[in-house]
Amino acid sequence: MSKIDTRLNVSPVPPDEIFALNGAYAVDPHPQKVSLGVGVYRTDDGKPWPLPVVQKAEKELVVDDDLFRHEYTAIEGDVPFLGIARDLMFGFEGKQGEEEAKARIGSVQTVAGTGANHLGALFLAHHMKPPTVWLSNPSWANHQTIWELAGVPRKTYPYYHAATRSFDFEGMMSSLESEAQEGDVVLLHACAHNPTGLDPNKEQWVAIADLCERKKLFPFFDSAYQGFASGSVEEDAWAVRYFFNNKPDMEMCVAQSFSKNFGLYGQRVGAFHYCTNRASTTLRDVVVNNLCHLIRGEFSMGPRVGCSIVKKVLTSEELTADWHQDLQVMSSRIKTMRKALYNELVRLQTPGTWEHIIQQNGMFSYTGLSPKQVYALKDKYHIYLLKSGRASISGLSQKNVAYVAQAIDDVIRNEN
Structure with missing residues (x-):
């Protein structure tokens, strides 16, 4: 040979x-x-x-016969969809201070939750240069791959206590307390932890948020199951909303997937949200601009059909x-x-x-x-x-x- x-x-x-x-x-x-x-x-x-509501939305989209349904969107994605995705994640419902809060969030459309995780890792690697990203042990295997490809050193914090088959809250807190350094990223599963199915309770989430704020760590939420886990979109977003609303001086980000909660596995619908602190809202548009730079060089814009289904459903009270x-x-x-x-x-x-x-x-x-x-x-x-x-x-x-x-x-x- x-x-x-x-x-x-x-x-x-x-x-x-x-x-x-x-x-x-x-x-x-x-x-x-x-x-x-x-x-x-x-x-x-x-x-x-196929979710019955998705089938209804698909039929309505056919009737709509939008001439632009196969056209390009913006680099940041379908702009109305981004507002809908953001509001679903963060819970904006006409609350006091809503506009000020929204001004902290820069959002772009991604190729599902995997793409959101990847884009976020790449953006932080380029512009924040974290010394380390902390992943739960165990975690979704693709988290390791994504952060490896982004070139960020990886460490793990204890998460699963094998002897009791329970969440190792004490191990997690002790490890991050003693070893995590200012500027490190901590990857957190918003709900329905993959692979263990074990989540912190609300009191524990409060303690995790306090630790991140005190040690100046950067929380990176992966939200893949909002509404799918408990049946309640509010309950499954509790941790994200708590961090955002109660720690306004702390930056954070969220990778959001619609694969599970809409059954759109093959449509690749997702969003990435970067949250500035309340004193840095002028940075939001610059963040989006830089995210768009990465998007343009990689996939130009997010897929259109799946996000149109989500948008159709979430803009109709009945759907x-x-x-x-x-x-x-x-x-x-x-x-x-x-x-x-x-x-x-x-x-x-x-x-x-x-x-x-x-x-x-x-x-x-x-x-x-x-x-x-x-x-x-x-x-x-x-x-x-x-x-x-x-x-x-x-x-x-x-x-x-x-x-x-x-x-x-x-x-x-x-x-x-």
């Missing part, structure tokens, strides 16, 4: 675990296979669920009410399946404790299963979840939950 002549210096990188797992599931012919890997909502029949109902349907089914899995494991008297499954929140459960047990579930029972033990609860159904629980029980007992 002749030698390859190339100037490239490349070596293989590990495949993305989630997409590789989903690919393996897709080609598995086993009739009882179960996908608990990829984070997408599924009905009790295991099928995708907004329908959307809130759809959120309740999704969040309620997730909670029901958590309870069903817990009940089955208790009924089987499966070794271990399983209360954490119903105490966790949102799409994912950190089950506590070991990599060896996860591999056994896949190889013997054709049940697919991440090697960390993270399971996407939406993959459970009334038809398969008993099978999954029995399989978990079997692999644990056989191992013991």
Whole structure:
């Protein structure tokens, strides 16, 4: 074989675990296979669920027949959409001081939540040059990749207490208190922490905000599940709104995704919001200008169709009410399946404790299963979840939950 002549210096990188797992599931012919890997909502029949309100909006958009629907938008994105996304995130509803508060927020449209995280990391790397970004241990695997590519050194703060399968608040606070330095970025999951499903309570969020303010850290919120986690957009945005409203002298930012709460996984709808402190509102337009510079050099502007759907829904009182109902349907089914899995494991008297499954929140459960047990579930029972033990609860159904629980029980007992 002749030698390859190339100037490239490349070596293989590990495949993305989630997409590789989903690919393996897709080609598995086993009739009882179960996908608990990829984070997408599924009905009790295991099928995708285009939100009814999204289908209504799509029909209305067809009737509207907007001649400009395929035209370019502005570099910052669809401007009316940006105002709607901002108000949904920060909760502006004609409150006193609203205009002054809005003047602190610079918003741009992104390629979903991943793009918002990436753009924010790139912007901060260029213009703030943080010494370190602190990620929770564990966190969404893509956070590591995004900040690595942005060239920012990464450290982790404790988040998950394996022995109790609970949120390690004390470990998190102690680590940031003793090691984080002024100017460091702290990445926080606004709700439904991925992968653990464990969130700080409101008292703990207040303490985290106080620590960030006192140590002059920069909070970077990733909000991927607003309304999807609890069924309430207000409840799921509580932490973001608390930081913004109660710490007005602290800068922060938010990466906002509409993939989960509108079921628009393939439409890539997102926004990035940079919040100046109240003394620096004149910087907002300069921030947006620099964000646009990065956007122009990378993807020119955000996708139009998906944001048009969101805009259509959230500018109609009737459709907004329908959307809130759809959120309740999704969040309620997730909670029901958590309870069903817990009940089955208790009924089987499966070794271990399983209360954490119903105490966790949102799409994912950190089950506590070991990599060896996860591999056994896949190889013997054709049940697919991440090697960390993270399971996407939406993959459970009334038809398969008993099978999954029995399989978990079997692999644990056989191992013991």
